[in-house]
Amino acid sequence: MPQVLIEAPTGIQPGAKETMMREISAAVDEAFRIPDVRVWLREYPAGNVAQDGRVGAEPIRPLCFLEVPELHKLDAKRAMARRIHDAIAAAYSGLANTDETLILMNHYPLENAGWAGRLQSDDAGAVAAVRQLNA
Template identity: 55%
Template sequence: MPILMIDVPVGARAEAKQQLMRQVSEAVEEAYQFRDVRVWLREYLPENVAQDGVSGPAAVRPVCSLEAPELTSLEARRTMAAKIQTAIAEAYAELADTGETLVMMNHYPLEMAGFAGRLQSDDPDIVDALKQLNS
């Protein structure tokens, strides 16, 4: 159930976006060792983005926000972040300053995530999967 929201400029080709979404999904699946990764691309016109108060194409620096269960492995987080940054750079190198891509990882304990009318901490399969992942 990890969710990625990637804020990028408009203008990437449909194929580049599809490849980006596939690559970031694979990176997250590898780190978490399960599927159900959701990706949203949020596209902005350069005049609607500012860096330090300056707007325009030079100010566009992609941002990726990951909302996911807790992941204790620092190495898994490092690898995942590097793969996400690489995928964004491949898709948006001509449109944004991809050397300045920020990947924010917000990790939640299972009791802070609800799904299908119950907390994830109430699902023994999910609890077991995260115990194995983080052991």
């Protein structure tokens, strides 16, 4: 259920891409312990990214969105953010300004997440998993 969306420049090598996605998946899985972690990579040429209205003004800074269940443990969030940052930095070294990668964590209560035509709050297994996650 956890979803990771990465917005970054084009040009990453296939092996680096696979390694980054595997490492990010592991970081998210360690924090949430909920199956079905998906990583979505959206790549943009430099001419399609502007900073303060200036196209190509600086190297692209990657952006990462996490669309995930609620997680109250700050240490788990910190560790996950560090691992995600490190994976993106390794993959995009020399292609992007990875020192300033932004990671936004959008946490959803189960009543705001639908899956397979039903709310996750109606799934006893999902409720138990999130309750244990935040115990």
